[in-house]
Every structure is written in C-alpha cells, then in structure tokens.
Amino acid sequence: MKKYNTSPLSGMQELLPTEQAVFDQLKQNISDVYHHYGFLNIETPFIERADILLAKAGGDTEKQIYMVSKTAESADSADQALRFDHTVPLARYVVEHNNDLAFPFQVTQINRNFRGERAQRGRFREFYQCDCDIIGREKLPIAYDAKVIACIYDALATFNLPKMLIRISNRKVLAGFLATIGAEAQSGEIANIIDHAEKVPQEKSEAALRELDLSEETVAKIVAFMFTKGDYDTVEAKLTEILSGKLEDVREGLDELKQVFSILSAKPEMTDKVTIDLMIIRGLDYYTGTVFETFLQDYREIGSISSGGRYENLASNFTEQKFPGVGGSIGLTRLFFVLNEYKLLAKEQAESVPLDYCILPMSENEIPFAMTVAATLRAENFKVDIDFDTRKLGARLNRAAKLARFAIVIGDQESASREVEIKNLTTGEKSKRQF
C-alpha cells in the first residue's frame, strides 16, 4: 500500500540494474574511445547563471529551460537554471580558464543535460550527451574535423551496430552554391527545406522551393544539389556540372570537404562507412563549416544517432577572443532507448551478467574463509558477492543465478580444506579450486 506516487517523473529514463549495466557499458565504451583519442574529461556544474545559458539560446530551448530556486529564497539563488547542453557551459569554461588550458584543447563531457520538453515517447527531460570537442585559439586546422568524426565513429563502432554510415557536408559549400545560383536571399528557408528533405517526398520539397519565388531552373539546381552524394571526386564532378564549372564560391568548402573525406576514407575500417552527402545541413545556425550525421543504413527511420560539426567561434557571446572549435555528440539516452526498441542490444544484454561470482557461506563460521576467497577473486578483478542470507540454500542459489556467472558454496569442509567447487550457473559445469 503506497502512500506516495513512487514512479519517476514523466520524461525520466530510470533503468533496472541489468539494463543500467548495459547502459553503463556503452557509456564506458564511448568514454574509453574519447580518452584513447586524447580528449580530456571535464565536468561543469549542472546549475549555471541563467543569463549565461540564455545568452544565445532563444526559441524552443528557452522555453524548455528549467529554472532553479531555493525554497528559502535569497538573492544569490535568483536567476539560476539547469544547463540544457554541454556547449554553452564549455564556452564559459574555456573563457574562464583559457590561461590554464593547452590549445588545441581536446575536451570531453559525458553527463546529463536537462530540457523540459513536452512529454513524448522516446523524448527525455534528463538525457546523457557524450560530447567531444576540440577548441583552438585563433585558428584550428581542418584535420581536426576529421579527427572528431573518426573518434565518434570509433566510439559507436564499439557497439554491435549494423552497418553505420557517416554522412558529411560543409556549410561553406551550401553558402557558396546559393551565392553562385543567386539564391542567397532565401538561404535560411532553402537550408530548412534541404534539412527536412529526407523526411518528406521529393515533390513536397520541390513545392516548398517553388513557394520561395525561385525560377524552375534554380529549383532544379537546388534539387540536384541536395541529392548530390558519394566520394569526393563524384561530388566535385556533379557540382561542376550543376554550376557549369563556376566553382569559385564553393572552392573553400570543397577543399575542406576533400581533406576531411580523404583522411576519413584512408582509415581502412571507415572506407565504405563514410560518404559526402550535401543533404546534410544540421539545423543549428551555429555550425559554419564541416557538418556530419551518423545513420544506421538499414534503420534510416531511426534518424541520426550522432552528429556535430565545426563552429567558427565557440565563445562569441562571452568574449572577443576567438576560439574556433569542432565537436560531435552522441545522445546516449535516446540512442539506448531506440536501440532497445529495435532489439539491437541483444548481444550486449546477453553478455551482461552483473557479477562474476556469488559466494554462499553455509553458516556464520564460514564467513572468514568466504571473505578470503572473495578477496582473492576481487584482486583478480572479478565482481564478487558474498551472500550472508539465512534463507534455504535453494532460494539463495536462485538469487545467485540471477546475478552471477559462478557460484561457490562454502561449508565447514571447504573452510577446512580450503578447496572449493566452482559452479558455472549457465552450463552447470563444475570445477575445483584451492584458495
């Protein structure tokens, strides 16, 4: 008989321990790869000054922000809020600590952020984002864009995912293209149409373009542009054709794209997993050059499972110093939810037994030897439970089977001989070991 509603609040992902173990393993995999790539971990507070968070937020984000106040209200707790992403706090961090950081500053943040979105299946109000960013001072070579994408790829490749595809583009190519065809004035609307093109029939995108007061020829060029994809040479040839050879305005973007693509496709395991695709825009105004999204080829309906890009100036709201950056993010809470829905975590789940050993002393007298056995196994890096329960052995072995791969029952004989029988709880196989 409950006295309170003990369910978590709507929009919160609360997992059982066995699910949590899978989630934690995926998070650890991502973190390991980020660290192997040389990214340094930082943690910023969850609570920030509201004016810092709202400096650029605007629109939906501003509506979704959680404000924070103390019950016993005092001046210093006014105007505080929960961060909604890692990027704004990172910008603040870089400005605040820039004298103590070695640039390029390769940084990772893996933690929860908060958005009071409308409650909806698969949308979460607290959600893990696994970000990696590289921040330069004044300038940052384009090869770092490839590095971030390679790192995100390697992180996702630790999951047992079916065929991944990383689609990359460059905002400068789009901007140069629209300048060349004389459609700069409508660039915001056009970018928006391209950004949504994948989710609607082609005719609908074309109709939307026609509403922008563009000539049929221009519409045709934009449609040809947004379906341009492939390796670098293919894309350059196609653009040359669409623009009748006038590549001046897209040259800088193409050169960046070429460099990023050639570094990535030179990585043997990525060769057939990376493509240039000019339909990739990334909604945010924020990005200025490279943009990328990651998909599962056989599950396109899932949408992008990670994304990122280049931003010319991370901290422009907070300082006049220039900190160009490139970063990527894996939205792990949503990804975990979706992969579960599509039963794509079966292998991880099958492998996820929480503990290695469960040791069951038959009486209090066997506790000292049980602790010796446990200490030895823990020193060998195993996860070891000692069950002190006083129920019948059958019930205790049932609990052990839910939690561990092996069980060791310790009676007076085992304590005396220091030899135990190790039972494999999956196969039933038994073996002996001396402690």
Add this chain to the structure above:
Amino acid sequence: MKKYNTSPLSGMQELLPTEQAVFDQLKQNISDVYHHYGFLNIETPFIERADILLAKAGGDTEKQIYMVSKTAESADSADQALRFDHTVPLARYVVEHNNDLAFPFQVTQINRNFRGERAQRGRFREFYQCDCDIIGREKLPIAYDAKVIACIYDALATFNLPKMLIRISNRKVLAGFLATIGAEAQSGEIANIIDHAEKVPQEKSEAALRELDLSEETVAKIVAFMFTKGDYDTVEAKLTEILSGKLEDVREGLDELKQVFSILSAKPEMTDKVTIDLMIIRGLDYYTGTVFETFLQDYREIGSISSGGRYENLASNFTEQKFPGVGGSIGLTRLFFVLNEYKLLAKEQAESVPLDYCILPMSENEIPFAMTVAATLRAENFKVDIDFDTRKLGARLNRAAKLARFAIVIGDQESASREVEIKNLTTGEKSKRQF
C-alpha cells in the same frame, strides 16, 4: 574583454582537466571496489517530485532544497525539486521496482546531489556522493553491516591516505545504556552531546550534561560511556563495569557489535584500522543499529571522511512493506577538496599525466601514417593525441610536454620507413619502434 561573468556559481567545484583527472581516478577507484564487492549500479533522476523528497526531510535539508520549474510554467512542472541525497530516491526506487529486484539488493549510486547551503569554503552545493547500500526484504543479517564497512574501507584504501581508522558503534547499545541508567527521557539531548563531544573540551560536554537535570553519578556514567573504546572484549568489560553487570538492555547491541567487529578485525589489513568507539553516534535519527565513521588518525581535524550505518526501514515513508538496509557513503567532492588542502594527493597528482602519447605529423602528408601509429597505440589501450597544429615544432612539443608522457614526431622519413623515434618527455630518453 568579457561580456558576462564566466566564473562558476558560488559553491560549485569546477576543476581544470589535470585536477579532474585525479578526481576521476579516485571516483573510478571507489566505483571499481564497489563493483568488485558485488554492488550493482543504478542512476535515479536528479529531478524528483518535491513531495517525495520532502516526505521526511525537515529542518535544514528542507531549507536547502532546490526547487525546479520550467520558464513556460505548466501544471506538470510544478512541485519538482533536485534531490539532496541518494537515499530518498533509492527508497522510492526500491518501492517502485521491488518486484524486479533480487534481494538482498546490493546497490551503488555515484553521482552528484544538490544542497543550497550557505556559501562557505569547502562546502559545496553540488557534490559527489559515492553510496553503497544493501537492502533486504523483511530482514537483513548483521554480517551485511560488516560487508558495507569492509567495502568502504577497501575503496578508501585505494587512495594513498595516511593511517585510516574506522570507528564503529551501535545505536542499540546507546539506547540500552540510557534505559539501564534511567536517562531515557533525555536521550535526544544526550546523543547530541556525545555526537559533538569530540569537538569541545570534556568539561563542556559534562556541563551540558549537568544542565539536563541528571545526577552526578549519571553524568559520570555517561562520560565513562562515551570515552569507551577498543576491541570488543575491552568494550564489553568497560560497559560491565559502568553498568555494574546489568547488560540485559545492551545485549542485543553488543552482540551485533561483536559480530561486525569480529568479521572486520579478521580481515588482515583492517585488524589495526578498526575500533569500537561508543562516541560515534551519527547525527541522523535515521540510523537504528550499526553506525560507523572513518578518520585519518593523524588528521582528526578533517573529521569523518566517510560514514554510514544500519537503518531498520528504508522506505517507511512510502510503503508498509519492510526494507531494512545498511549503507555507507564517501562524500568525494568535499574529500577531494580537503585532501588537496592537506596536500595528501601529491602521489596521485604526480602520476596523473593526462595522455600517454602525443603524435606530431610535420605536414598533412604524414597524417595517414600518424593515424596508423595512433590506431595501433590506442588498440594497446594508450591515450593518444595527434597534434595537427601548424605552429612551429617547438611550440607543439611544449604543448605535448604538458599533456603526454611520450612524443612521436613524424616526418616524410618516418612515413617512408614506418620506424619512429619515441621520446620520453620526462627523462628525455629516446627509443625506436616500427609500426
């Protein structure tokens, strides 16, 4: 020229990457030991229903609680708050999911909690607590109390701390003692005086006791009680003396204390690190049996660095089912701050170089081979940065020396021969390796 105040809010611990690496290592050590002991990780939301959090909070905690609301206020975001500890959310979690949990449920939570405390040096408003708890259904054998304490000890023993001392007591001993000497009526005040006795001169504690309208003899017995410590036999003998052999009312508490102490002192590395000490009370009403605190023997002024105890019914606010538990917590944010102040993290800091290798390709042409070298080293579990910077080599090597233990410079010769020189950035030693 900043446009905003970019410092973190008062009461927040924000670390530089090198400090963060030490912090993360300590957190990982604790987590590893908890997992080796068979505790399963869970994560509960940061935001909970305010009524759940306030069900028992009261007093200071209620004043310190952070309320949360969306800017675009709607019914469902009213009455939400940030959790102030792991225990209340754990109680909710156990009630909510009890049908899916295997009891005894051994659970760890390592994450931040929130308290809007008065800003004060060394007091934090967001702080990591590393909790381990064992929750039974209906009953929970006393040996689990020893297990929690042993686990906390082993977790702290992974730090390079000077002499630790775990002081244990049992609330039932205090309660039985006060009943025997006829001072039950003042038990709250007496517990409070004992709880603070360590921080004031003995005369002050005695004066405080005299104000409670107790006989001189009773005051003398209480003073003798609170200075009782040592191994089990010593403590039992002393109590027998103080109570003139009338041990009936303290028997249950003494038996529990005996069992916990004997299990712990049988652990070879703990033998001289654990003592019974009846001055240990733990302020919270919450505890019902075993209580413990951990100190550094040579730094008693730091106070307790971890603590915990037995609570008869975790979830009494939320259900009529009985879930007895025992748990402990390491307050890592404060501990990290204090250990830094006392320069007790020197060894960890010296060992904490963020990266293993920094690879410096001399031009874009060397990037493919640099990536091959990096991939090989990453597969060997090393943390490897590739520096694509275009500054002079000297500046790039300076950055490498701040971040990594080894540097590898890659020019056209290295790319051709696939042999590189590995420079130890600490000793200057050089060695060759083929990739």
